[in-house]
Amino acid sequence: MGWPFHRPRPRPSDAAIARELRDHLELEAAELSAAGLSPREAELRARQRFGNVTVVHEDVRESWGSLWFERLRQDLGFGWRVLWRAPVFTCIAVLCLALGIGANAAVLSWTEGIVRHPFPMVRDQARLVAIAGTAKGASGLDEMSWPDFTDLARGTSAFDAFFVSKITGGTLTGGDRAQRLVGQLVTANYFDAIGVRPMMGRAFLAGEDVGRGAHPVTVISYRLWQDHYGGSRSIIGTTIHFNGVPHTIVGVSPEGFLGTFVGYAMQFWVPASQQAVFDASYKLDDRAARWVEGFARLKPGVSLAAAQAQINGVASTLEAEFPNADRGRGVRIFPIEDNPFDNAKVLKPMLRVAGIVAALILVIVCANIANLLLVRALARRSELLVRRALGASGARLTRQLVTEGLILALAGTTLGVVLAFLSRNMLGSFFAPRGGATLVFGADFHWRVLATTVAIGLVSTLLFALAPALHAARVDLATAMRAIAPGAIGGANRLPMRAALVIVQLCLSVLLLVATGLVVVSLERLLATSPGFAAANITTTGIDLVAAGYDTARAHRFHDELLARSRTLGGVSSVALARSLPFSTRPYDNGPIMVDGYRSAKDEQPTADYNAVTPGYFKTFGVPVLAGREFSTADADTSEPVAIVTRALAARYWPSASPIGRRLRLRERWMRVVGVVGDIKYRSLDEPPGMLFYVPLAQQRTAYVLLFLRTSADNAANGIAPAVGGAIHAVDPAVSPYEIITMREQISRSTAAQRILVTLLFVFSSLALLLAAMGLYGMISYMVSQSARELGLRMALGASPAKLLALVMSSGLRLTLAGIVLGVAIALGTTRLLGTLLYDVSPRDPYILGGVVIVMSAAAMLACLVPAWRATRLDPMRALRL
């Protein structure tokens, strides 16, 4: 109605409307009685002519103001009062919904924060790609070298910007105590490329990333600025020591910016020119040193495939130009959600499954609430009848009931988002901390997430409220006013909608239980997998002498003294040092190799992982020496370079002869193979053993090492930790070890994704089981109460309690059977989706399926038993009088 210019008039009060309508009736009655009718008759006639005063009254009200809004307000008010009067029902429904919707909101926000939009404050992440190197013949990915990366940046036009951010650690020295920090080595354009401006000071200048150690500058994080410098504004231009090397603070990053690595909050950034400060050697000129974690941003409108094609062109040019370093090497780009460098790749498949689980749990919750609402609708039958009789239309009643559902959904959504928000950092607790870094697996409550959550809330309202509402509003006055005929027992088919809902719940619970069984068993098998060494009773810790300012010679002396001291600790049977830690986020060293007597294909560049270890390493790890000998103290930096190869490497390159006495070249250095040892797993438990060989630590000195101790008793970490710390302290008080943990713990941490999934599935499938049992219980109880008369009759006619019990049970178990059969059928078809998250277990494992059937049947039995038992306790006389 388009009269925009008139002055808005207030709606007359209800009293005024009522008075006006009453006046009308009275005037009409007066006219009629003037025409000769008796006053009473006149009034009756007037009312008859007028029709339903309440309806007219409502219509008049609706003439004012926008109709739906007014009605909604009314419905909301009424719905609120109805729900308020049934607090137990309301609380259960809201809680269930909050769990269901909260689970979805949590998974959505995690996916947003970890996969879709992983780097807070970084612009245009949809166009970011990660750049990784590939080697022919190797299945995995690795990093690129600095020279290759800069050539790549120069040779392509599909990108706006290239940048590097390589995670690194450093020790903040100065002041009274050393503090371990985590930061990133970056290209000079880093902050410009990601669109982050320092909140104070400046970003790096062009050219600051070249020249060995030429630009000792740093941008520190807002957190570090606050925690370490108390937010002092005069910090710009002052000096901070990383690993003993002074750097000038030129900027402070804005609050909330965490760097570009999923998992840890970065505390500082330094230009790549400072790389040697944080690593054993300077690698910026070395085309064979692969350490660069590169990123680029696609130009708008450029497809991933087109960019990859261009990259391939540059990669083959590089291969032709630098055959020594780049033979067989390629470059691959990944959308940022498949970033191979950080922990997002571990979590992505987990999050996908978690999303499905959350959706299923919500469906179960909706089915449950729908069932509760159906029961309530029956209990409210008289109320609905009265309202219907008073002129409320069926549509009106439906709307009212849906509105009540909407209130529930609104409360559930709000609470669900709160729950999701509270669990936003939960994923971090499944990962290993690194140095002093704060773990961040932040959920991102982007508006997309919130909008989707609200949409989910609305859809679930439709799921759980609409069907019961339609059902209830179909109250037929004529039949309903008659006495409600008591139902007969065994009548699941009399309550088709409720039976269907119960079956849905049972079926989805079975599905979730099967998934839980599968991931639990695969985690168990994964952890039971032999890594190729005896993980029990090994304790380890990291020792960073770079950070403590050691040179190679001093580091050498430190290592020897530490070994000597550790050996004497109580309960320690064997000790060793090594360069790399199995199952760590930091990969083993990798390099191009050349093998005596092995002719590689023309475009193949063999590469292998290697680890530098001290004598005693294989004994400490319990790795069998299969041929030849172990390293000894005689393998010094002055003697002939030697290597020990793993069985897999030997089998690949010397398939028909013994490798002992043959030679192996790593980069420019030939080594003689003196032994063959058993394979170990060191990247992850579910990967096959890699191509790995060992060199003596004495011939490949490094200042960052790990100490390994084999102790006589398990759970050694707790007992031995102080002693280990003491031994390190005794050698040099300035050196503090990293976390001291057992190898068991270290391995277990590598299974974060599986453990998260196990936890999630366990919680949710338990909840599903509970809800399904509740649904079944409610249904059977209702059936018993409705057929009390029939049961009483049967009892009076001599049916034994056992017979009644069987009667009630059988109707419940029929539903259970339907649910289980359906659930198992769906499980057989869908559990393959768990894919890579399963290890050594068939998605159709009969034992797990059988176990689930037993658990589900037991729960269902229990749920039916209570109402069935109650049925046998009926007093037939009372029941018949009902």
Add this chain to the structure above:
Amino acid sequence: MPLPRAAEKVELLQGTLDMLILKTLIFGPTHGRGIANHIRQTTDDLLSVEHGSLYPALHRLEHAGLIAGTWEVRGDVARELKYYRLTAAGRKQLHREQSKWNQLVAAIGRVMQANEGR
């Protein structure tokens, strides 16, 4: 009173009923009952306004500012009743409706006569 059917009916009558109310009020303020009686009497009982639609229509027109209602004592009834009167906007609206109506009647009339001529 099932909703959809009622809505359909109101849709059909609404414009006309609104016009009749406005036209009735041109003769001076009156109450709802008076309007109903006037319409019934002037049409010789051909049209009888349903009260179920009269009052909502009155309030709709009042909400739209085409008529104004006041509680007052008037004429032969010795108590306060709600009297409606035309506003300036209502007068204009009636004018528009009337000419539209005349056109419609003329157009339909022409069609009907053409039919007869054949």
